Amino acid sequence: MAQIKQDMPPEGGYRPIHFKRIPCKTFFSGAAIIGGYVGMTAGAAYIYYLNYGAVFRRELEVKGGSLAIYPMLLAERDRAFLKQLRRNRDEERELMKNVPGWKVGTWYGEPVFVGPEADKFHNPSISEYYVHSSYKDMKKIVNMQFAV
């Protein structure tokens, strides 16, 4: 018959249970974190302010340079534009010469714009301006600033 041995705690009892909370090591206090955040934001805002002015002046100068040459470019563009309008009109006259009742610049004699001034200049739309050229040529210029 086997001896019954009661399971008992070790001599002197168990070790104490660790229940005390061990917090993380703190490097900064709360006030230091908030103060640091405010200070860094203020410093960054000041640097941003300086940089903003510099970028603004730089872009202003570039824009000024473009404005200075704008009249020259516009004058050149106007002459090329008017030449092309004449070419377009000649092309349309040549193309539609066999169509009875067709009048150039109108829909069988019905004008697009009606008004008191007969000679008023109406800017043609971009698709009208490029109507006698290929779509590829129109696509090249359709988003450009100086186009029609």
Add this chain to the structure above:
Amino acid sequence: MTITEATELPTDEELTVQEVNLSGPVLKAGAFHLGKSCEYENNEFILCRREFKDPRKCLQEGKAVTSCTLNFFRQIKKTCADEFTQYAYCLDKSSPDQQYTPCRKTQAVFDKCVKDNLGLDRPPFDYFNRVHVHKSPRPALPVEGPAVYPDATPGLPPTAETPPAKYGSRFLFFW
């Protein structure tokens, strides 16, 4: 289909003049001095364009702009060709979008040459962004007033009685 037979278009002879055959960096390099020396012609042309909104009516002004620009670049070529070429080359090669900032040294050399030879100062960097008053010899266009319609509803005569509203205001929130 807006250009009809009745629309007057200038002939090719009227439109053909010597154009400014220069590339973008070169134009940008000369832009500030050009704008300053051709200021009158430029303002006259842009004023005409904005007033008439018609490219056909501003051809003479446009030709004046082009010839002034050509004259300016001829003068530059005669006097400061090397400095100008250096500056334009720097603008072309220093940044992808032809910024003025990386080329201050060559710009200073070019400015000094222009100042010595042509007596032209470089205008302040925001000179062309400011509002300028331009005195044009051309008379001003008549101002178009508000439209007058003959069949408009006539208003009350000035002696008409205006009694208070019979049922108060119809606006419910402020009775």
